[in-house]
Amino acid sequence: MEKIVILTGAGISAESGLGTFRDAGGIWAEHRIEDVATPEAFARDPDRVHRFYNARRAQAAEARPNAAHLALARLQAAHPGEVVIVTQNVDALHEAAGSPGVIHMHGQLARALCAACGHRWDASPEMSAADACPSCGVRACRPDVVWFGEMPYRMEEILDHLAGADLFAAVGTSGHVYPAAGFASEAAASGAHCVEINLEASAVAADFDEARQGPASVVVPPWVAEILAG
Structure with missing residues (x-):
């Protein structure tokens, strides 16, 4: 992968x-x-x-990064392929956890x-x-x-990443806000395996191949461990 x-x-x-x-x-x-x-x-x-x-x-x-932020930073550091994090969040918790090159689509x-x-x-x-x-x-x-009614940042770059993804995961998203809510279908169209990690099924749960439910800090670390274990 x-x-x-x-x-x-x-x-x-x-x-x-x-x-x-x-x-x-x-x-x-x-x-x-x-x-x-x-x-x-x-x-x-x-x-x-x-x-x-x-x-x-x-x-x-x-605020301080939690176990989910730290696990994603570990994935970026240890995975032999490219790991791109796109966030709808306007905080700097991914960076505080050690993630480089985070794409802040909402500023x-x-x-x-x-x-x-x-x-x-x-x-x-x-x-x-x-x-x-x-x-x-x-x-x-x-x-x-980026306020409601404005265009998110770096959309062309994000769509290029989605088109080249082997695995796409959405973590802690509601599936109500577009264009992000359409990312799974974009990635799937290019052959990516899509995983949703959320407290409950999102509004676009049907676009995903796999779902893991629970708090991100509980679910993301073992998911990352599985990927790194191959």
Whole structure:
């Protein structure tokens, strides 16, 4: 099994204390998506959006990778073929676990973006609408994250990886958010074996050849051990 492509979603980071927007508790429960995670929300009330992402950034900075993140980093280090991690998560837990070259299709909390000129840089812990872009000087700074209604990053690259995958795995994903929800069918069309690792069957469970259910921190390490054992 030469090339492995792994998609990770909110479920893998939830076990490190970072709640998803579908959780009943946590930071997302206090806000409507329409108020904090869309381009329209930012245009309407940038201060509110910045406060929300400042809180998320602080929360993410305190989080630590769990056994699932560590196992995937071990797979990348020990597998003789290529292992590509694509994540929907905007935290840096994969990198903290030691994973190189992670593709952040929804951006990163730790990065900032100028909506005027497209310049990107490391975000300060506290961003505000008064911040000026270090490149063009315009006060149009936003978190470098993909909001609802925006196109995910690096899609051509991701689709190329899926087309070349021998094994595709989705870990901790709901299957509700496209285009990521379509990755299994894309990989399967090119002959990949597709595995879903999730607490329960996702909305696109039928697209997978195999399912392993349970917490990522419990299920991923033995799955990785199986692959490395050949």
